[in-house]
Amino acid sequence: MPSICLEDEDIHDMNQSPSLPIAAWAEGCYIYDTNGKEYLDGSSGPIAVNIGHGVPEVLEAMSGQAKRIVFTYRTQFASQAVLDLTAEILGTAGKRYREVVYTNSGSEATEAALRLVMHHHQAEGDTGRTAILSQIPSYHGMTAGALATSGHPGRREHLRALHDHSASVVPVAAGGSEHLLPGIAEWEAAFASVGAHRIAAVVLEPVGGAAGGAAVVPDEVFRRIEELCRASGALLVADEVMTGFGRTGAWFGHEHAGVTPDIVITGKGLSGGYTPIGACLVGDRVLPGRSAADLAFGHTMSGNPLSAATALAVLRYTREHRLAERAARTGATLRDRLATLAERFSFLGRPRGRGLLLAVPVLQHEEEFRRDPLARRICRTAQRLGLIVYPAGVSTRSQAVLVAPPLTIKENEIDELLLRLARTLDTVRTEAEQGKVA
Numbered sequence: 001m002p003s004i005c006l007e008d009e010d011i012h013d014m015n016q017s018p019s020l021p022i023a024a025w026a027e028g029c030y031i032y033d034t035n036g037k038e039y040l041d042g043s044s045g046p047i048a049v050n051i052g053h054g055v056p057e058v059l060e061a062m063s064g065q066a067k068r069i070v071f072t073y074r075t076q077f078a079s080q081a082v083l084d085l086t087a088e089i090l091g092t093a094g095k096r097y098r099e100v101v102y103t104n105s106g107s108e109a110t111e112a113a114l115r116l117v118m119h120h121h122q123a124e125g126d127t128g129r130t131a132i133l134s135q136i137p138s139y140h141g142m143t144a145g146a147l148a149t150s151g152h153p154g155r156r157e158h159l160r161a162l163h164d165h166s167a168s169v170v171p172v173a174a175g176g177s178e179h180l181l182p183g184i185a186e187w188e189a190a191f192a193s194v195g196a197h198r199i200a201a202v203v204l205e206p207v208g209g210a211a212g213g214a215a216v217v218p219d220e221v222f223r224r225i226e227e228l229c230r231a232s233g234a235l236l237v238a239d240e241v242m243t244g245f246g247r248t249g250a251w252f253g254h255e256h257a258g259v260t261p262d263i264v265i266t267g268k269g270l271s272g273g274y275t276p277i278g279a280c281l282v283g284d285r286v287l288p289g290r291s292a293a294d295l296a297f298g299h300t301m302s303g304n305p306l307s308a309a310t311a312l313a314v315l316r317y318t319r320e321h322r323l324a325e326r327a328a329r330t331g332a333t334l335r336d337r338l339a340t341l342a343e344r345f346s347f348l349g350r351p352r353g354r355g356l357l358l359a360v361p362v363l364q365h366e367e368e369f370r371r372d373p374l375a376r377r378i379c380r381t382a383q384r385l386g387l388i389v390y391p392a393g394v395s396t397r398s399q400a401v402l403v404a405p406p407l408t409i410k411e412n413e414i415d416e417l418l419l420r421l422a423r424t425l426d427t428v429r430t431e432a433e434q435g436k437v438a
């Protein structure tokens, strides 16, 4: 093995580029860097900070819990914060779910969901069910299993060697070029070609995120997938890491279609970005007569009291301030205004999405997209001009800029967001015309 010697200037945190501004503090929809520059958070970070930054109720809950007890291990002690959080989650999810499995991230929650699916079929003696159907494009997390399930070629690139043996994940793609996501015909064909008796689960995001760029699974397609799962004995798993807890204008994204997934994967908005936590909601059919707590999985920090107390405060705030309803209302207005703005730019399509998970599609030739994706350039320019938005998409069809501010965003802040976005798009257009592409 050749040894690698890092020079001093090469040594930096591998997770963050040395050219990034250093964030100093944040409040509501605004973040400030150490130079005092202000950024409007138009994408809630990576669509995580659902209730905005620095909410006093959450900070108080965090410091209160930290002063009492920060960590206990889940097999040694129960934690009141975890018990209360579980009651809160199950209370808002209705009677359809009976247990919550905690993790530290959305990716780990996807892993937990895959394990629960396998446990379910093994318990039923149905060991031939090994195929997981997932969409192209989709993103379910960075860990090996979650990434194997993801229709996101860019993020899979470096782990190809790990995934190539994973014939168990069957991607389902749209048929024609006019649709971004697979429709009823493609799902039916996938069930038929894989063989219904071999399918362990369907995993899908109700609204696409990093890969799908806010493409919405049409309600009738979601309902048909549920029927196909029920008829074949496969489990339906909704990845609601991005869409959960009010983001789409309902508590969960799947509620719009009136379906009942067997497992719901959550993360991000569960703690609104205040601490790392993820969770799977487990439905009645998954482990009849057993508890997921009896199965051998979990992580050292899963369900730690500090994250649980934080998430509890975030969810209570979300519920008490009726942020799902607010996201539905604000999202409708923002979408209309984005559509009006997008008409002024030949390189933008009609906005898509649901609630406050919106995207403006970015149109670009294949070759240019491969060289320098325009959505990324737009997001870099936006940040320079004091606006945070998020690049999404894995192809020219899914490429988009996600606009997904905190659900608490006020009217005057929406005005400001649109102003900064318009300024960004004008700048990108002018720079492109002058051949000054960064």
Ligand code: PMP
Pocket (backbone or CB within 6 Å): 046, 105, 106, 107, 108, 110, 139, 140, 141, 142, 205, 209, 210, 239, 240, 241, 242, 267, 268, 278
């Ligand atoms: N699923 C979806 C739908 C996501 O959007 C993400 C994160 N972007 C994940 C899973 C992975 O979550 P995490 O980054 O917390 O591991």
